[in-house]
Amino acid sequence: MGEFELIARHFTRAAPAGGAVVLGVGDDCALLQPTPGHQLAISSDMLVEGRHFFAGAEPEALGHKALAVNLSDLAAMGARPLGFTLALALPAADEAWLAPFARGLLALADAQACPLVGGDTTRGPLTISLTVFGEVLPGRALRRNAARAGDDLWISGRTGEARLALALRRGEPWARGDLAEVQERMDRPMPRLALGQALAATEGVRAALDVSDGLLGDLGHILKASGVGAEIETAALPLAPALRALDDQHRLDCLLAGGDDYELLFTADASAHEAVLAAGTASATAVTCIGRITPADGGMLVLDRDGTPLPLARHGFDHFAD
């Protein structure tokens, strides 16, 4: 048995009883049995060393994050996970790396009932490619193009901590605070799967996506796809304690343009306000109304405490673009 077959065995688990997996790793294909009447939601991500993670990144956190960011796409559609495949290129079969990587990956897979069903392992520059599958009832998937003027704009959890963690790790001069308080938000994001499914089942919830590149940038995708505008009230943005020590500008930059948040940004009819709060409660996830959807000609406005629009360009929301 070659070293890469050994690796493959490292990732092989018995399929969980009662799940959708009819046949897991080991044949030409995996076989899944989706719930009758459901649609399949699919997302692929590729992570390359030196681009998406540092060479030498802690492998257990990397295994967690590789799956988490992909599951976050399922969450954003309101889909329930069925399973995933992993294609992995490795410079060498290094057990000291593989064991914690598999541990981090499979712990999240277990926690979210999303088993590894197949994949491929090969020698090459460290590259992690995942494809996740989920299911959702026809017509219930939360798409980017469904926002309507008048909708409330909501965010799950809170944004900005991952960006602060990155700044503290890099030693950026404006960063204040204790890395230990925020680094989990960067290293181990938790996909908002329960909330996404609860929202997909809630009448009046319309568009959604997951915030991976910064709240404003990702909001722009909803606005473009839906042909609408939006207003955000900065006073309404949920503020992590760790962000309080920052100066106003960098705090707002972290909140609105930080990236790596993996929160759900979604819109809902104003009449669904209580139902959205209930979906948050049912999924044990904080949800906060942070503004509203406007007609397209309203553009994207960020309002300060007095309701005055902030000058977005002057405010430098592309600080972190690279």
Added chain:
Amino acid sequence: MGEFELIARHFTRAAPAGGAVVLGVGDDCALLQPTPGHQLAISSDMLVEGRHFFAGAEPEALGHKALAVNLSDLAAMGARPLGFTLALALPAADEAWLAPFARGLLALADAQACPLVGGDTTRGPLTISLTVFGEVLPGRALRRNAARAGDDLWISGRTGEARLALALRRGEPWARGDLAEVQERMDRPMPRLALGQALAATEGVRAALDVSDGLLGDLGHILKASGVGAEIETAALPLAPALRALDDQHRLDCLLAGGDDYELLFTADASAHEAVLAAGTASATAVTCIGRITPADGGMLVLDRDGTPLPLARHGFDHFAD
């Protein structure tokens, strides 16, 4: 718009009407609607430059082959393709490479009604990661573990030409013949999708897989998974004209251990002989009975014209192992 968004647009097509694709590229997930009552078959492959293909490989053929080898896994299960995702790491957004790669990839996708539904593009060492999805009726997937003693052993098409093409390209001293006659078999394998689906619908067809690593090596996977043995009659092996000029040993090596064939190797009850031939005819694919499945203690025997077992180890069927 960044160069990688431009690339993504290069691969974006409208989903074909009447297919399973509800939502293609552009949202958090793609959405597919499988046929009610079917199971989902999934396979992932990763191809790394310098390992699975030469640096400088012709990009149109590479696009074709990357999808072909993945579709071959669907064929081996008897599944009908629904769609695929592509994750692509590229050193740079080189249009002169991307245009023909996308052309080769999407031409096969169109021909096999398997649309690209999503994926990811990033900068990195050239790495191609595909995941294909297909569907099959419950209980009809052709698995490796279903062979029974007494089954006939069948192969589609013919083996060995891709290995001869590789040898001619490399200038291996034993190789004879015209590269132009065989290089398509190496560069543009055609997945046996129509045959696989016809076989999955044929009573009495049991185990199957696709031959990618050489006929004997892949047969070994069926024998191990099914707990059986097999006898192959060398006189029955379909022989490509290009292989006739080779010496006996290298001809047999190409036939039995060549690799990169992407033919279907399958077993069927002897009573299904005519039905298997009919499945071949219906799918316009040659099928040849090349031996039979035996009890496990029979091991794997390769019989010469007189029915005498060839000494496999002495014959050197691991010549090409690396």
